[in-house]
Amino acid sequence: MRFVHAIEGLSLWTGRAFGWCILILTLSVSYEVFVRYVLNAPTVWAFDMMVQMYGALFLMCGAYALAQDTHVRADVVYRLFPVKVQAGLDFVLYFLFFFPGIMALVWYGWEIASDSWRWKEVSFNSPASIQVYFFKTLIPLSGCLLAIQGFAELVRCVMAMRSGKWPERLVDVKETEDLLTEADLETISAFAQGKK
Numbered sequence: 001m002r003f004v005h006a007i008e009g010l011s012l013w014t015g016r017a018f019g020w021c022i023l024i025l026t027l028s029v030s031y032e033v034f035v036r037y038v039l040n041a042p043t044v045w046a047f048d049m050m051v052q053m054y055g056a057l058f059l060m061c062g063a064y065a066l067a068q069d070t071h072v073r074a075d076v077v078y079r080l081f082p083v084k085v086q087a088g089l090d091f092v093l094y095f096l097f098f099f100p101g102i103m104a105l106v107w108y109g110w111e112i113a114s115d116s117w118r119w120k121e122v123s124f125n126s127p128a129s130i131q132v133y134f135f136k137t138l139i140p141l142s143g144c145l146l147a148i149q150g151f152a153e154l155v156r157c158v159m160a161m162r163s164g165k166w167p168e169r170l171v172d173v174k175e176t177e178d179l180l181t182e183a184d185l186e187t188i189s190a191f192a193q194g195k196k
Contacts, residue, residue, distance in 0.1 A: 001159075001167060007152035008067040008170045014145060015064020016172075021057040025050055048123050048130040056135060059142035063149040068172060087160035094154055102147045109139030 032046035065071050078086060115121075116133035123130045160166050 004152045004155050004159075004167065005170055007148055011063040011067035011145065011149045012170060012172050015061045015067075018057055018060035021053040025053040025057070028053070044126060044128040045130060048126045048128060051123075051125075052130070052132070052135050056138055059138045060145070062142055063145040064172075066146065066149045066153065067169065069169060070175075083164050083166060084161050087157040087166070091154060091157040091161070094150060094157070098150055099147070102143050102150060106140050106143035106147065109136075109143055113137045113140055 028049045036042040113136045116136040121133045123132050
């Protein structure tokens, strides 16, 4: 579990660090709206800033989402299976779909990033000509982080196949829906025991 939690810790740290992109994105959008509609003086850099911050957030928080088990999953039937079957299915699907996709992301992302650095690529969508090669470096980097987290998920699957229960994850934050569900379950339990 130390191995798995060390990798999850890296994914959580990366997700938290790049989560600040939301603040930068919000501030740049707010500033652009203000100067465009109130001062009638739009900027030439705000659109590129928004695209780069959203792209960085999307790429670099993938491993965080995987570590927190928050990726979208069509689990209508999956959740009905015993944990050992779920873990076995996940284990196979990681090798069939996840790792080939991630390796393609790393491979082609490296080509894209290295070409971008070689050309000192700038954004062609903006008159500001913002440099984008720094951000294109995040493509293979995010793939590497996802691959590392994927290995931790494989270890988690093996542990679940052996024990019949999923190992605990490092918990960062909880969804509001989960918090409300827990509160409802506590209320129902207290009511059933006659405490309310």
